[in-house]
Amino acid sequence: MNTISKTDLPLILVVDDDSAMRLLLVQVLKQEGYQVVEASNGEQALDAFTRLKPDIVLLDAVMPVMDGFTCCSKLRNLTDDDGTPVLMITSLEEQESVDQAFEVGATDYITKPIHWAVLRQRVRRLTQARRATKDLRQQAEREQLMGTVAQRIRSSLNLEEVLNTTVAEVRQFLQVDRVLIYQFVPEQSGVVVVESVEKPWPSTLGQTVAGLCFPQNCIQLHRQNQVQATKNICAERFDSGYPDFLAKFQVKANLVVPILQEEEPWGLLIVHHCATNRQWQPLEVNLLQQLATQVAIAIRQSQLYQKVQQLNTGLEQQVQHRTLQLQKALEFEATLKRVTDKVRDSLDENQILQTAVRELALALNVDCCDTGLYNLIEATSTISCQYTNSLSSSQGLVTRMADYPEIYSQLLQGQFVQFCKTFYSPTHKQVTALACPIFDNQGTLGDLWLFKPKDCTFDEQETRLIQQVANQCAIAIRQARLYETAQIQVRELKKLNQLKNDFLSTVSHELRTPVTIIKTALQMLEITIDREYKSFSGMAKPTVECGPAARYFEILSNECEREIKLINDLLRLQELNAGTRSLEHAVIDLQDWLPRVVEPFFRRAQSQNQRLQLNLSPNLSPLLSDSFGLERILTELLNNACKYTPPEETIIVAACTEGGVTKLSVSNSGVQLSQQELSCIFDQFYRIPCEEPGKHGGTGLGLALVQKLVASLGGSIDAESTTECTCFRIELPLIALTTRSNGTAAL
The missing domain is CATH 3.30.450.40 (GAF domain)
Structure with missing residues (x-):
């Protein structure tokens, strides 16, 4: 068996129609430790790229028949191009050529005459970037594969389904011809239990393989969890009939990873490459070892499940009995809930x-x-x-x-x-x-x-x-x-x-x-x-x-x-x-009507050393309402304001129209009411407490009457009191409504 290489030399494709320049490039790159292939024109470059899949392409921009720009564009259009870096070599230094190189997909460029130190540095940088990209992609693909297998193991207790998924995913990921799982049976033999194979290679599924076909020390190696990696079956020397067995199924390279259960080999996860020899990479070996661990988990999980099934057989009657009891309890609970809901509803x-x-x-x-x-x-x-x-x-x-x-x-x-x-x-x-x-x-x-x-x-x-x-x-x-x-x-x-x-x-x-x-x-x-x-x-x-x-x-x-x-x-x-009071609705021009209603209170306020202001908005619209009721409302509010406003304080009557609603307010400064007083202010027979109980008189019905009158006109009233100021606000619809005794509204 061959030792697996720990590093791969990057492969560089050099494309240049100048043989001398191509020779120089090849020598310099080989001295740096790279593998190099050559192409003298664009067609050769496309063919070599498709066959060899190089890590980097050094491409001359100026070539006959197919120049470097066209060749680069075609490279990028190939379906198997996975972003291989292209370093354009050109003698053109104008900005237009540089822009064109990047437009057709070049990763970088270098001009002639070539500064070799710069070339080495850029090739090294692109090689490292390419390797890092490939490693990341392979890592992502490995993680995806591991996730798929792990998810299948978590979501399924069907061992055959899990194993079939594993071999199919591994064959697809490694791009090999056959992947199988071989299970050991007593008497040092075994059988292929699952397989994924590419046509036209023969199937090994169900094949029984005697233990003598394996190398003599393979069981010991399997116990030690050692991997067998063979890149060329024909070049290896075995002390058993193992090569003949592999030749029967046209295997040229194989990779064998043990599947252990309690430190004993349960079976083998085997990968076959039949078309050509193959150098197995460390990442591939590591991936197979991880998958073998997941398969071992699946096997253990299946074995435990079978034991549980055996235990469940004896408990089946008890479970059924308990299920019936639970079902009955749920039905009783639903019955009780229906009764409880009826009690509440x-x-x-x-x-x-x-x-x-x-x-x-x-x-x-x-x-x-x-x-x-x-x-x-x-x-x-x-x-x-x-x-x-x-x-x-x-x-x-x-x-x-x-x-x-x-x-x-x-x-x-x-x-x-x-x-x-x-x-x-x-x-x-x-x-x-x-x-x-x-x-x-x-x-x-x-x-x-x-x-x-x-x-x-x-x-x-x-x-x-x-x-x-x-x-x-x-x-x-x-x-x-x-x-x-x-x-x-x-x-x-x-x-x-x-x-x-x-x-x-x-x-x-x-x-x-x-x-x-x-x-x-x-x-x-x-x-x-x-x-x-x-x-x-x-x-x-x-x-x-x-x-x-x-x-x-x-x-x-x-x-x-x-x-x-x-x-x-x-x-x-x-x-x-x-609801027996009848209203007489008429159009009220508030611009003329309000000053006449407020006029008597100007003299009263002046006699009490108070200031009275009337603020009418220019947009004040006419109001269809009961003038007697509205006058009584304003008169009552102004009487209260004049009664309770201290000397040198101000009473303001304001009116405006907003959004189809007439807004009236009567406010006076020098007076502040508590929230408790505001909550009772419209109650019948309620009078605001004061230091001199008999000073202001009154029946305690005025504001209650005001509230009822406002409601009969289809409006609303509220009171607000802040620091040293109390305000009553009224809102009336432009077309006033009154509430009948039966709760309906009418003009």
């Missing part, structure tokens, strides 16, 4: 219980399932829901607990009961019955009854499912009853709220008449006093100069006005809540 007690008995009956395949609800005061149980296949219906049947004390005493204590029961019918059918209580921490609410044929019993899994369903039923019943209690309370609260509204409406109407009479009487009293008692005209004077009677009269008049406003606000709120 429904508040109808009867519907939930009907679902429970149906799901249990179908899941357990029983003859009948029903549920009874207890009346603990009367000590009775009434069957409320039932699902039956073969037994007669007993829905609505009432059972006295005293008639079956042994059963109901256990059920009331939260214990299930299983026994045999006879139905007193014309057939006197006997069944196995199981009763399970529906109970929670507050007591027993009812029970679940299930019936099977008399020879059947309820096992532990079935009993557990029934108890879990009973627990869900207990939750459902409590939940449904709590909901019903809550609904009753809601209905009662609605009645009370309606009574409150009716009371307020009635009281407001009843109070309006006497308060109106009082107001009229006050007006007449003022006229009479002014006419008959001239000396009492001091009521027109400032408060500090008025007499006690004038001050009392003023208090009476103010309180009367406040009561009238309170009554009117209550009545308007009632109308808005009931």
Whole structure:
């Protein structure tokens, strides 16, 4: 056997029509230790390139018939060109020739006369780069092959499939004529178990090879994991009939790698080259050794799998039994989930219980399932829901607990009961019955009854499912009853709220008449006093100069006005809540209308040493709305602003149109509200706390009324308060909508 070469001399193809120059190039390159082949023209170069696959091509640019540029272009177009470096040799130094060389695929160029040191350096650099590229590609291909085999081993327990994949991939990768796996059998012989062979070479698959055909020391070498690499079978001398065996299958070179199992040879991974002799490379040997290791893993994996299969044979019945149990558990779990979902999704007690008995009956395949609800005061149980296949219906049947004390005493204590029961019918059918209580921490609410044929019993899994369903039923019943209690309370609260509204409406109407009479009487009293008692005209004077009677009269008049406003606000709120207030829509030109509404408040603000500003946007569009309601909204907001804004502070009324919406705002500085106050500001009868409770007066209905009015106009209002500034913002559609009492919208 030959020693495998550790290095390959790079092969350089020199192409030049000048024989003298070609001779010089060949000598220089051989002195550097390269293998060199020559070509005198482009056609010879293409032929040599195709046959020999050189590592580098030195190509003269200027040659007759086919110049170097054309030859380089054709080299690059060859299907088997894998990026072989081409060093163009030219006497042309202009930039155009250099560009052309690179355009046709030259890797580098050198000009004549040749600077030999430069040539050596560039050839050395290209050779190293070429070798590195080939090594990387081969490494990638090796890794891909190893990955393919390893993946096949991981994904398949079919040893034959794994071995067939291995030999096919190896033959393709190494480009050899035959790859086979030989397995040792007792009595020092073996058989070819898998093979991949290229036509027309003969197949060795299934061939039995006696141990005597191998060299005498081969088994020892195999145990030592040594590789046998033969580049020329005919040139080797063997002490057995091994060459004759190889000649039978036309083998000229072979590579043999042992496959070890627990340090003993299981078989051989063998590569044959039949067409020519072959020098086996270290990388090829290393690859085959790695693959032999992977094959050994696959064999071991297959052996372990076979042992597992043998063990599984004895456990098959247990596995099947366990599988049935698991399947049954999954079905029971699905049943419980359906019942649980119904408990969560429904508040109808009867519907939930009907679902429970149906799901249990179908899941357990029983003859009948029903549920009874207890009346603990009367000590009775009434069957409320039932699902039956073969037994007669007993829905609505009432059972006295005293008639079956042994059963109901256990059920009331939260214990299930299983026994045999006879139905007193014309057939006197006997069944196995199981009763399970529906109970929670507050007591027993009812029970679940299930019936099977008399020879059947309820096992532990079935009993557990029934108890879990009973627990869900207990939750459902409590939940449904709590909901019903809550609904009753809601209905009662609605009645009370309606009574409150009716009371307020009635009281407001009843109070309006006497308060109106009082107001009229006050007006007449003022006229009479002014006419008959001239000396009492001091009521027109400032408060500090008025007499006690004038001050009392003023208090009476103010309180009367406040009561009238309170009554009117209550009545308007009632109308808005009931949806009975009719709106009179008209086109409002806000540019003219707003100044008229705000005008009275300029004088009031000035008298209170406040600043009032009106900011109207130029794009302010006309608004179709109820002018009375809109005026009341702005008036109420301005009244509040004037009431609560400190002296020297500013009140701003602004209006603009954006995106089909009219935006109004009333803001005042010097006032800041907390988030808690903002959350209650639109509540009825809510008044903002202040240091002087009676200073500002008011009914606490103004902003609640504003919110209702804005909603009736199809708009929205919100309040915001920052440092020393509070702002109310209103948005109204250009075509105002009102909400009817039935929840629909209309103009």
